[in-house]
Amino acid sequence: MTGWLAPPMLAAYALAAVAVAEAIVLAVLAVRLRRARAEVEVLRSRIDTRNLLLSGGREAVKTVWQTANLVREKGFGAAVRSSIEDLADWAEVERPDLARLTPDGHVVVLFTDIEESTALNERIGDRAWVKLIDRHNALVQRLVGEHAGHVVKSQGDGFMIAFAQPEQAVRCAVELQQALRSPRGRRPQTPIRVRIGAHMGRSVRRGDDLFGRNIAMAARVAAAAEGGQILISGPVREAVKDCDDITVGAGRDAELKGFAGTHRLYPVELDQPAPSGSG
Structure with missing residues (x-):
């Protein structure tokens, strides 16, 4: 009886082991996916910040230049x-x-x-x-x-x-x-x-x-x-x-x-x- 039941039990243990292994693999993949998404968001944020700084810098330079011209032409009060x-x-x-x-x-x-x-x-x-x-x-x-x-x-x-x-x-x-x-x-x-x-x-x-x-x-x-x-x-x-x-x-x-x-x-x-x- 015991020998006859051994193969099915071994098969069950094997399937359980496979299921556990798959679960571990899925968990690892989920962690890596979250990390990858986080890295993408960080990169995107850095790109947006860089673009904002560049555009803001251009506007700041433009404003300073215009103000300087205004002061030169019409005096400080006009600025x-x-x-x-x-x-x-x-x-x-x-x-x-x-x-x-x-x-x-x-x-x-x-x-x-x-x-x-x-x-x-x-x-x-x-x-x-x-x-x-x-x-x-x-x-x-x-x-x-x-x-x-x-x-x-x-x-x-x-x-x-x-x-x-x-x-x-x-x-x-x-x-x-x-x-x-x-x-x-x-x-x-x-x-x-x-x-x-x-x-x-x-x-x-x-x-x-x-x-x-x-x-x-x-x-x-x-x-x-x-x-x-x-x-x-x-x-x-x-x-x-x-x-x-x-x-x-x-x-x-x-x-x-x-x-x-x-x-x-x-x-x-x-x-x-x-x-x-x-x-």
Whole structure:
């Protein structure tokens, strides 16, 4: 009996041994496969990092070269970009959808920027600057909300804001300037002067150049303003000229970067009663 059972048992042991050997081989292969995949990922990561460094290096060199040329041609002050330029460049790339703010697609875009913010930061120090900016930003956010506006983007010391109606934008800007002129709106030793500009145009949802030009126009109008001043374009002036609580001064012609010819810009008077409501 024992001799008759021996061959089947030996066969079973052999099969078991083969199964164990196959399992070991499969385990070894799995480990090697994981190692190979890890090596491939490391190599791929190194290649991506190298390409990123190369492209970043090229961009850095390009930026340094352009900045050096700008400093040489126009002086150091020209190399310091304002938040208006940064926000306008961002809008050109991101192309935010502003058409949803109003049924007819016409949107008022308003830019704000603290005048000589870099010099002010250096004078008062980083800690005081952060506190000052926090108070300023809270004031802007509150007034924009009260006048049914929408902060599209804020960057450092500037804002890009959209409104459905021109009178909302102008009233918000007037209240902001009045608050900044009030001793309660700022510390006496660290006054800030904000320049504000607004332009109205049709906003489209996808890729039309008109949208980009209206954003750029609003940025150029704001850049033409002085600290503490509100400038508006002709379309905004026409839209608010019949508002009893908004006074617009005599216009002046200005050349705006990127736009041919001259353009009539109008200052909004601030010596008037503070507007109430968002209209």
